[in-house]
Amino acid sequence: MTQKNKLLLIDGNSVAFRAFFALHQQLERFKNKSGLHTNALYGFHSMIENVLTKEKPTHVLVAFDAGKTTFRNAFFEEYKGGRSKTPSEFSEQMPYLRELLNGFGIKHYELDNYEADDIIGTLSAQANPAEFDVVVVSGDRDLTQLAKENVRVDITVKGVSELKEYTVESIQAEMGISPMQIIDMKGLAGDASDNIPGVTKIGEKTALKLLKEYGSVENIYNHVNEMKKSKMKENLINEKETAFLSKRLATIDQDSPITIKIEDLAYTGPNTEKLIDFYKEMDFKTHLSRLDTTEHDAENEANREAIVYETVTEISPEMFSDKMALYVEMLTDNYHTADIVSISWGNVDHIYVGEPELVLNSKDFQDWAKNPKFSKQVFDAKRTFVVLKRYGIDVENIQFDILLASYILNTKDNSKDLSEVATEHHYFEVASDESVYGKGAKIHLPEDPAVMQDHLARKVKAILVLSAQLEQHLAENNQSELFYDMELPLAMVLAEMEITGIKVDAQRLREMKVEFAERLLAIEKRVYEQAGEEFNLNSPKQLGVILFEKMGYPVIKKTKTGYSTAVDVLEQLRDQAPIVADILEYRQIAKLQSTYIEGLLKVIHGHNGKIHTRYMQTIAQTGRLSSIDPNLQNIPIRLEEGRKIRQAFVPSHKGWKIFASDYSQIELRVLAHISDDEHLKAAFIEGQDIHASTAMRVFGIEKQEDVSSEMRRRAKAVNFGIVYGISDYGLSKNLEISRKEAQNFIDTYFIKYPGVKTYMEEIVREAKDKEYVETLFHRRRYLPDINSRNFNLRSFAERTAMNTPIQGSAADIIKVAMIEMDKRLKEEKLEATMLLQVHDELIFEAPEAEIPILEKLVAEVMENAVDLNVPLKVESDSGDNWYEAK
Numbered sequence: 001m002t003q004k005n006k007l008l009l010i011d012g013n014s015v016a017f018r019a020f021f022a023l024h025q026q027l028e029r030f031k032n033k034s035g036l037h038t039n040a041l042y043g044f045h046s047m048i049e050n051v052l053t054k055e056k057p058t059h060v061l062v063a064f065d066a067g068k069t070t071f072r073n074a075f076f077e078e079y080k081g082g083r084s085k086t087p088s089e090f091s092e093q094m095p096y097l098r099e100l101l102n103g104f105g106i107k108h109y110e111l112d113n114y115e116a117d118d119i120i121g122t123l124s125a126q127a128n129p130a131e132f133d134v135v136v137v138s139g140d141r142d143l144t145q146l147a148k149e150n151v152r153v154d155i156t157v158k159g160v161s162e163l164k165e166y167t168v169e170s171i172q173a174e175m176g177i178s179p180m181q182i183i184d185m186k187g188l189a190g191d192a193s194d195n196i197p198g199v200t201k202i203g204e205k206t207a208l209k210l211l212k213e214y215g216s217v218e219n220i221y222n223h224v225n226e227m228k229k230s231k232m233k234e235n236l237i238n239e240k241e242t243a244f245l246s247k248r249l250a251t252i253d254q255d256s257p258i259t260i261k262i263e264d265l266a267y268t269g270p271n272t273e274k275l276i277d278f279y280k281e282m283d284f285k286t287h288l289s290r291l292d293t294t295e296h297d298a299e300n301e302a303n304r305e306a307i308v309y310e311t312v313t314e315i316s317p318e319m320f321s322d323k324m325a326l327y328v329e330m331l332t333d334n335y336h337t338a339d340i341v342s343i344s345w346g347n348v349d350h351i352y353v354g355e356p357e358l359v360l361n362s363k364d365f366q367d368w369a370k371n372p373k374f375s376k377q378v379f380d381a382k383r384t385f386v387v388l389k390r391y392g393i394d395v396e397n398i399q400f401d402i403l404l405a406s407y408i409l410n411t412k413d414n415s416k417d418l419s420e421v422a423t424e425h426h427y428f429e430v431a432s433d434e435s436v437y438g439k440g441a442k443i444h445l446p447e448d449p450a451v452m453q454d455h456l457a458r459k460v461k462a463i464l465v466l467s468a469q470l471e472q473h474l475a476e477n478n479q480s481e482l483f484y485d486m487e488l489p490l491a492m493v494l495a496e497m498e499i500t501g502i503k504v505d506a507q508r509l510r511e512m513k514v515e516f517a518e519r520l521l522a523i524e525k526r527v528y529e530q531a532g533e534e535f536n537l538n539s540p541k542q543l544g545v546i547l548f549e550k551m552g553y554p555v556i557k558k559t560k561t562g563y564s565t566a567v568d569v570l571e572q573l574r575d576q577a578p579i580v581a582d583i584l585e586y587r588q589i590a591k592l593q594s595t596y597i598e599g600l601l602k603v604i605h606g607h608n609g610k611i612h613t614r615y616m617q618t619i620a621q622t623g624r625l626s627s628i629d630p631n632l633q634n635i636p637i638r639l640e641e642g643r644k645i646r647q648a649f650v651p652s653h654k655g656w657k658i659f660a661s662d663y664s665q666i667e668l669r670v671l672a673h674i675s676d677d678e679h680l681k682a683a684f685i686e687g688q689d690i691h692a693s694t695a696m697r698v699f700g701i702e703k704q705e706d707v708s709s710e711m712r713r714r715a716k717a718v719n720f721g722i723v724y725g726i727s728d729y730g731l732s733k734n735l736e737i738s739r740k741e742a743q744n745f746i747d748t749y750f751i752k753y754p755g756v757k758t759y760m761e762e763i764v765r766e767a768k769d770k771e772y773v774e775t776l777f778h779r780r781r782y783l784p785d786i787n788s789r790n791f792n793l794r795s796f797a798e799r800t801a802m803n804t805p806i807q808g809s810a811a812d813i814i815k816v817a818m819i820e821m822d823k824r825l826k827e828e829k830l831e832a833t834m835l836l837q838v839h840d841e842l843i844f845e846a847p848e849a850e851i852p853i854l855e856k857l858v859a860e861v862m863e864n865a866v867d868l869n870v871p872l873k874v875e876s877d878s879g880d881n882w883y884e885a886k
Contacts (some may be wrong), residue, residue, distance in 0.1 A: 007127050007262060008057035009120045010048075011138035012064040012108065016097055018139035019043025019160045020090045029412055031784060032283040037089040041096055041282060047137070047160035048104055055135055059265040061123065062101055062108040063116035071113050072249050079249055081195045088790060096282070103275035105268060109260050114253065117143060121252035124151050126262060137163065142191070145252060147171055147179040177211050187217045187247030192558035196246045200235045204562055205545045217247050285423045286432070305429060309344075309351040309457035315359065319352055320345075320368035323399070325377045325463035328387055329456055331443050333416065334629060335387040336498070336612050341445060344456040351460045353453045360391050375399035377467045379418050379459070381491040382498070382617065389499055402463055404487045405470040407618035408479050411781055422462045425469060430458040482777050482812075487617065490815050493822045493834070494615045494625075501610035502632075502835045502843075503652040505881075509601050512644065516593045519641075523586045530579040537586060540565045553577050588639055596635060596645050603630050610652070615837070622804055623779050623811040625837055633838045637886075646882035651845040657878045659832070659851060660885040661858045663840040664873040665690055666810045667723045673868040674776070674805060677755025684870040691716040697752040698745065718745050722756060723806050725799030760802050767801035775808035776866070813872070814840060817865040824861055830854070843882060851878050 020040035023030060030039035052060075072079045101108045111119055120143065124134045129150035136143055139156040144166045147153050154163040171179050188207035190198020202210075214220040221240060227233045236243070279288040312319070326345045330338035340356040343365075359365050368374055369388065374397060378384045381401040388395050406421045419432040436455045437443045446452050474480045528534045531551065535542045544563030548555050556572055557564040567587075573580045603611055613627040620626060627633050636642030651658055668690055672680040683693040688704075695707045695715035707715075717734050726734075732742035750757035764786075767773050772782045781804045785797040818837060825832055832846035832854050842862070846854050855876055862874045879885040 004130075005058040005132050006055060007123070007132045007134045007265065008051065008055055008060045008267075009123055009134065009136045010051070010060070010062040011116050011120060011136070011140060011143065012062040012097065013116055014139040015047055015137060015156065015160060016040050016044050016094065017090065018156045019047065020087070020093070022158075022160055032281065035784065035788070036096070036282075037093060038282050038284075040090055040093045041100055042284065043160050044097060045100060045284070045287070047156075048100075048106070050161070051135075051137055051154075051163075052104075057135070057267055059132075059262060060106045060267040061119075061260070061265045062106055063119035064108060064110040065116050066110040066112045066114065069113070070115050070118075071253075076245060076249055078195050089793070096278075099274070099278050099281075103271055103278045105270045107260070107265050109258070111256060111258055114256050118253040118256040119258055121146055121254040122256040122258050123260075123262060123265075125254040127151075132262070141166075142182075142186070142194075142250065143252070144171060145179050145182040145250075146254075175208060177208060181211050181216065183247055183251050184211055184215075184217045186250030187243050188220075190246055191250065194249070196249045197242050198246050199239045199243050201549075202232065202235065203545060203549050204541075205549065206232065217243055286417075286420055288423070307351070307429075307454060307457050307461060309346070309353055309453065309460075311453050312352050312354040312358065315354065315362040315364050317364050317367075319350070320364060320374065321347065322374050323347060323377070324374070325460045325467070326369075326384065326395075327379060327418075327456060327459045327463065328384055329452075329459075330387065331437060331445075334614065335383045336390075336614065336629075338387070340387060340391075342452065342456055344460045346457075346460050346464075348461075348464055351457045353456050360388075360393070366393055369393050369395045372396040377402075377463050379403055379421075379463055380416075381488060382495045382615075385492060385495040386498060389495070398488070398492070400467045400471065401488055401491060402466050402470065403618055404491065405474060405483055406466075408483055408487060408779065409470065409473050409477065411621040411623070411779070418459050418462055422466060425466060427462060427465055427469075429465075430462040431455055477780065478778050479780070482779055486777065486812065486815055486819065489819045491617060493818050494617065496822070497834055497836070498612055498614060500833055500835060501605070501608070501612040502845075503609055503650050504600060504604050504611050505648045505650050506601060506604055506609065508648040509597055509645075512648070513593065513597045513601075516589055516597060516641070519589050520586060520593070523582050523589070527579060527582050527586065530582070537583070538590070543583070547573070547577070547579070551577070551579070589641060592636065592639070592641055592645065596642070599630055600645075600648070608652075613836075620811075621781050622807040623775065623815075624807070624839070625811070625815075632836060643886070644883060646886065647884075649843075649882035650880065653845075653847070655848055656845050657848050657851055657880065658882050658885045659844040659846055659854050659858070659876065659878040660882065661842050661844075661862060661874050661876040662886075663810075663814065663862065664875050666813065666840050666872065667806050668719055669868065669870050669872060670776075670806050670809045670813070671723055671756065671759075672870045674809070675753075675755040675759035676869070677753045677759075680753055680756065681870050691719060694719055694749070694752075698748050714745065718749050722746075722749060723803055725760075725802040727795075727799075763805065764798050764801050767797070773801050773804050775805050775812050777809070777812045779808050779812060781808065810840065813866050814842070814862075817862045818842065820865060821858065821861050824857060828853070828857065830857075843885070854878075 017040070020043065023039035023043050030042055031037055068080070070079070098108055109119060110116070117140070120136055124136060124146050127134050127150065132150060134151040136146055136151065136153045138153070141155050144153045144155065147166050147168050149168065153166040155166060156162070157164045168179060171177065171182070177185065185204065185207045186196060186198070188199050188202045188210060189204045190196045210220055214223060220236070221243075224233065224236050276288065324345050324347050327343070328340055329342045329344070330340055332338040340360070342353060343356055343359040344351065344353045346352050369376075370393065376395065376398050377400040378398055379401070380403045381398045384398065385395050402418065402421060406424065417433050419430045422428070422430050436446060436451060474483050524537055527537060531546045535546055537543065541562050543565045547553050547565065548563045553573055553576070555563055556569040557566075567584070570580050570584055574584070600611065605612065611630065611632070613632045614629050616626045616628060635645050649658065668680075669684055672684055679697065683690050691712045692704050692707045692715070695701065695711040696704060698715055698718065699707075699711055701707055701711070714735055717731060721731050721734065728739045728743035728746060731745060732739045735742065763773060767783050767786045771784060771786055772780045774780050781800070783797045783801055785793040786801060788794045788797065814837065818834065821834060821842065825834065830846070830850055830853065832844050832850050834842060834844050836843035842858070844854060844858070858876060859874045863872045865872065877885050
């Protein structure tokens, strides 16, 4: 039997738009050297690559809309009217999408007066089921009407990385109708995203009920007079023309006058030359690196230097000396659990690659690693230290860390792959891990051991070359102290904190799990009583029907799939809909239950009852630390239920306490120092309540006792808003006041604190000149959009210029404190241990007898970490668990 062909049809505009918004939060990051935004191109590339790998099509087409006007506008002028203006950052990328497809060797097509849907519908109809299976990919569920025996429709559900498959069977199972009846459903319920009107007060649920009974719009109207009297019947009769118009608008034309044929769409693979040119133009260094280290890099291979290394079978002292690079290879990210697959080390003259068992058991290797007289250069100091510590080897004198240095030079450069970092710094002699081990779930050791050995030897060479190069760049940027005195020592402190971990009372978490489950059941019962029926409270679709159809609350916002029940929508309904407060509470408790209670229980180590989080030192552009596996910095504290989760974090020894110290208003103190504003400085020097002090100045009040709680709340919002470069719109949302009032607050603040205003203006001017800003410790953040012609991008960059030196300096200060704290604990020979860092807070455990000593020592260290022209203040407490210590 002849194997069938597979036709892949992609809705270009829809998928590109999804890709754009999937990476919209990282818009600033995705730009090429010419200033072109590339987030939609990057996301679309990922989708294409994934779908080609999964489907292995024989024929491919990407269809595009030819313009905003189609034949549907001829009989309904408002079709797709009311849509927001397409972001310019998206529009500028669309022409380059064709270049990307040319590089992939994929045909693309558009047809005047028709939509991409119609092109796809026509080609899918033309595909002979005996010869072709068809896969349609789109971000628009309208295309599910095309599903049939040989046609599957995949819809993006999470960015462009996750697709949901729709078949005749799955649509029937999920909705109870056939794919073609989806058109009838749109005729009745309409579609807000395309401005298809539908019939008044008929939503998707009612439409489905009618279709299950009558089958089609036509048959509904054949029997409409038989229906019992109701508002729905009245609307159906009055809006018959609208129903048929809506159905016509929703129907994909499967007989469009296309000039392209299926046989024209045969897919033979990418055009490597065009892809390379595209990657270079877009600055897609990772993709370029992957291409350069696979079958497509003949030119690079010819120019790549041969590397000389030795695969060791026995180890001798002569193999070790000062200033050597060391690389420990693991195939998974979590170095607390990952197995070592190989170890390589060496200098410019000799590079060695060895099996882990041989190297780790070698006394010569152990002596060298532990000897502080021998300096080592590595890619990731913390990773290297932790993984070798698991084998009883304490690595001493790590002199250079490529990952940290590259991150300091440009905070956007935070790759975990040495080859990407090397490429960033124009060193192309090392392949990407992906090209050697595979991608995603396909990671494995290469069949030929020599491939991996060569790869690891090249990593050692890259570390040696880059160490010298990056050290020079750090010196040129006046960032050597930031690297050597802060980030590198901090990596070792963090390594020890990660290894120590924090004890978690699993029984307390299990008790809370039961308590939360009971709370959720009680809330569910209240919601069902108010709704008058039971439904799936976790289904936005069902909730939307209950709130907006059954209970008749005003519709705030609609989505392609129905009514929006997002938090911002529900918050607007809270005052008029008592049920909404219960729904919001349910969501909060359910989130705590699934993400934190159940999530934490999964990551408690069985052998010691501890959680070992990993601190990410090279992620945030402000220099802040973040934690993963699990994220202990994100445990909610606004809700009492969230705060109580901290009850489960306990000391690891009997008779010990948890001790917590938190910087008080550190960012505002940094602002006072940087801006040198006399009034702001005076408030801190005199120990005033800063928010009450601000309220007095902004509201013109002479006595602090006359400041109301509402005045203080507003002043607090302005204080912290200023730190984050808040706009009048943002402040108006926070305080629930008009934008005019909010702008008045901001203007008054700047009048009363002129030094702050001067700082804001000067830092923006400086940023426009240099295209970067710095913290007090010379940590840089580059701002390529600061001179952009696009107002939104420029405004965001200006706000970033204002707040980065403040947030970044605050982050740097606590890092300095952590390093000094670690040193003092050892000098004082205390048993107390630093366990966690959570933004401006340090968490310790200590014997109860050491708590008074710790109170004085931590305050001394944290308050004197740096010399500002206002005092730093620390608030500390202790208890039997983290909750009590706060």
